[in-house]
Amino acid sequence: MGRSPCCDESGLKKGPWTPEEDQKLIKHIQKHGHGSWRALPKLAGLNRCGKSCRLRWTNYLRPDIKRGKFSQEEEQTILNLHSILGNKWSAIATHLPGRTDNEIKNFWNTHLKKKLIQMGFDPMTHRPRTDIFSSLPHLIALANLKELMEHHSWEEQAVRLQTEAAQMARLQYLQYLLQPPANSMETFSNNMNSTVTDMETYNLLNSLSSFER
DNA sequence: AACACGCACAACCGCCTAGTG
DNA sequence: ACACTAGGCGGTTGTGCGTGT
Structure with a gap:
């Protein structure tokens, strides 16, 4: 039902991830797990929507990814x-x-x-x-x-x-x-x-x- | 050297589904 | 049964880079 509202919030950063953002995300997930993706950006100190964090993690940062x-x-x-x-x-x-x-x-x-x-x-x-x-x-x-x-x-x-x-x-x-x-x-x-x-x-x-x- | 073009891939968008109250 | 939300998925777009002219 309906579109997730998380990405409609204004002021959130879009576009390519910086190494600093990657590090923040990796550190947070290694320490706490991802838990609720929606809540994660705030907890990890990231100005991104949860969806963006999930995508970055699953498609790029996950340690088991074969490149x-x-x-x-x-x-x-x-x-x-x-x-x-x-x-x-x-x-x-x-x-x-x-x-x-x-x-x-x-x-x-x-x-x-x-x-x-x-x-x-x-x-x-x-x-x-x-x-x-x-x-x-x-x-x-x-x-x-x-x-x-x-x-x-x-x-x-x-x-x-x-x-x-x-x-x-x-x-x-x-x-x-x-x-x-x-x-x-x-x-x-x-x-x-x-x-x-x-x-x-x-x-x-x-x-x-x-x-x- | 400068520009145009095409390719590869990261990231976003919008819809769908499952779960929950 | 219904409304609502988070997470997941597939399609599409944006961007950086290499190559040709």
Whole structure:
């Protein structure tokens, strides 16, 4: 019900945190725990709203936060979980110890989303895109077909077609792996028990992205 | 050197939900 | 059952930095 009034109070500081503010927050929480976030700023001597303090602590100052680049395994985990859970960042974060929902959300928006789009997948459905732009490579391929037939031997064309067929098979396999099942934990656990390992999926992603270059 | 641009990420905003009286 | 609040969540914006021109 209704919006929390804490941030409507005027005179509270906004914007980037200073090292001094960080220290005050860390010291207070280490000594007393965070308790009520609403009451914390006053007790800790901070001119911030409780919400801002909570966010700063959970997303940046918490001692168990893992910083730095996401590993390949983490990246694959996010892809897998996002295909199942969607934009449930906090739910995804529970499967990645030391990572915050905010960090995962940012990583998704700046890296993974683009990666999927580049590979021709809809980042929301994890299915191949069906719009005109995703079809463009196929249309170009068709347009080039005539020229191909005129300038290359049958042997060359056979090798090329064989390579492309293999890539297409891998693409379809990946499509199958990334298919979002019905939103139930049953299908989730089925997926988790599938014989396909994270590494296999990751290798497929890599092989496909290198193919597109 | 100066400017424009894009990227990454920290932080904020507004809505939703669970808990409480 | 209802009103109210704190905390949590996801979307969006702001800011600093690196890179290209």
